[in-house]
Amino acid sequence: MxxxxxxxxxxxxxxxxxxxxxxxxxxxxxxxxxxxxxxxxxxxxxxxxxxxxxxxxxxxxxxxxxxxxxxxxxxxxxxxxxxxxxxxxxxxxxxxxxxxxxxxxxxxxxxxxxxxxxxxxxxxxTAKKIGEAIASDEVVYVKEKQSPRDTMYAGVDGTGIPMRKDELTGRAGKQPNGAAKTREVKQCVVWTADSRDAKGHPVRDQGSVSYSAGIESSAWSNSYREEDTPAFARRVARELTRTGFFQAKRQVFLGDGALWIWNLVAMVAPQAIEIVDLYHAKEHLSKLGNDIFGPGTDLAK
Ligand SMILES: [Zn+2]
Incomplete structure (x- = not known):
């Protein structure tokens, strides 16, 4: 009071x-x-x-x-x-x-x-207005970070996010009737991992993680000319520039093994070392084992 x-x-x-x-x-x-x-x-x-x-x-x-x-x-x-x-x-x-x-x-x-x-x-x-201002600033201001690191990591992934009905009209999806309930948001993450945990394993450095995400295409449809670069690839390139990724001595890209990710890396950061993250690598290996030796067999395991 x-x-x-x-x-x-x-x-x-x-x-x-x-x-x-x-x-x-x-x-x-x-x-x-x-x-x-x-x-x-x-x-x-x-x-x-x-x-x-x-x-x-x-x-x-x-x-x-x-x-x-x-x-x-x-x-x-x-x-x-x-x-x-x-x-x-x-x-x-x-x-x-x-x-x-x-x-x-x-x-x-x-x-x-x-x-x-x-x-x-x-x-x-207000949130919408600020969001639009941030989104347009993000495209315009791309200042390269000047502090070369020994190793930098980047990763991209996509996931479906639920959308309102009016945002989905006319979009094909995975529902039984062919309709969509979600749209795919793609995310780019950049970080360093010079820190070590108690066992000496590398862990992400606190405060080093940056994110950039958008509901954008990552497919090169017509040609590989500069002006045909898809929006998400442009976003990734901006984020890599902004974080100083391109200046790191060792540039590492992690992905879940999806083809679109390696295509994108080949275009945006062809010099990067490509690694399938451990979780997905195990998943792929397990699937391969089951396919070759039969599901659940001793050899597959
Ligand atoms: Zn006037």
Missing amino acids: IKKEVLRVAARFFEKMLNADRSDHMGHTVTCIFCGQEARYVSRNLKTFTTVLGNITIGRAYYYCPSCACGFCPKDYTLGFDDLSLSPGVTRMVSLVASAGSFWEGSKLLSALAAVIISEKSVER
């Missing part, structure tokens, strides 16, 4: 401070942030934002640009308030809870832990 009251007082103080600052009115005309033409001052508009302190209502100078028919409030950009009416602090909180569970759980967590009231739908919209 006391915490809520403290937050309420802080929110009013913050609101008062932001409203006292009218420097966002920069005359009758400003340069349009979208097209660079002249935008005209219209009025002072009120809008309610959700911040970590609670809701606050701020007056902002509103400008309209007739050239591109867009309106904007410079103050929103200065403060980093997004078009979903959330402050940067709340946006960060939403991205954390949304990555940890369902949007409904995220909404409940924010309310219980931070007294920030955001609907399930707003958590969803």
Whole structure:
């Protein structure tokens, strides 16, 4: 109760401070942030934002640009308030809870832990927006890590994830009626394993593991030209570059033995040492034994 009251007082103080600052009115005309033409001052508009302190209502100078028919409030950009009416602090909180569970759980967590009231739908919209921004940043910013390691490991795999019906219309699947219930998400993992356990066996170094995943194709359909490289192969190449994998003296690729994985490795990292992971290697050997000597026979075992 006391915490809520403290937050309420802080929110009013913050609101008062932001409203006292009218420097966002920069005359009758400003340069349009979208097209660079002249935008005209219209009025002072009120809008309610959700911040970590609670809701606050701020007056902002509103400008309209007739050239591109867009309106904007410079103050929103200065403060980093997004078009979903959330402050940067709340946006960060939403991205954390949304990555940890369902949007409904995220909404409940924010309310219980931070007294920030955001609907399930707003958590969803914010998460989607942040996700899209992260996905496009991931493609654009590929800075190669400059710390060559002796050995680096990478692995790729695919697994079916359940999808909503509208995401699956027209897709063939493994259901008896030929319909799909899942789509395949492919994942690329990169790590180092210089650490040793008590018995001296190599173990993954803590904090070294990086992941990148997407519902993307890995098949070269038309040609092996650069522009025909499938999306997932591009993703793997970016992740290998970003983690410094290509600079390691020994580059190791692990897979479950599926053909598409070795095809991908041959194109993206042909210099890598290919290893079938132990679990799948045993499985393949067992199947081979059963095929040659008969299921369950002593020789097969
Ligand atoms: Zn404009």
